[in-house]
Amino acid sequence: MNIDTQKQTLLARRTEITQHLVEVEDQLDDTPPADWEDRASERQGDEVLEALGNTEAAEIKQIDAALARIEAGTYGICAKCGDPISDERLTLLPAAPLCKNCMA
Ligand SMILES: [Zn+2]
Numbered sequence: 874m875n876i877d878t879q880k881q882t883l884l885a886r887r888t889e890i891t892q893h894l895v896e897v898e899d900q901l902d903d904t905p906p907a908d909w910e911d912r913a914s915e916r917q918g919d920e921v922l923e924a925l926g927n928t929e930a931a932e933i934k935q936i937d938a939a940l941a942r943i944e945a946g947t948y949g950i951c952a953k954c955g956d957p958i959s960d961e962r963l964t965l966l967p968a969a970p971l972c973k974n975c976m977a
Contacts, residue, residue: 887940938968952975
């Protein structure tokens with residue numbers, strides 16, 4: 874496991890999410906259309922966007938925690954049981970705080 878690569882991946886993903894969250898905020902701030910039906914569908918769209926925004930905000934927290942673990946030298950170690958997290962899992966989920974067993 875190359876920690877530098879993981880760090881770059883995490884930082885790139887963080888930038889990507891942050892940019893997307895700004896776009897979501899912009900869309901949420903849009904003035905609602907005057908037509909009632911459009912307004913209803915816009916509201917539904919806003920809920921979807923908000924839910925997505927929450928998911929992404931949670932992912933940023935996970936990424937920040939992972940970056941903090943890299944700094945602390947504990948990256949790749951399960952936060953619950955202390956076992957090493959497999960490279961395979963970290964490649965798939967660079968911000969994973971727990972090993973496969975603890976996540977289940
Ligand atoms: Zn574990």
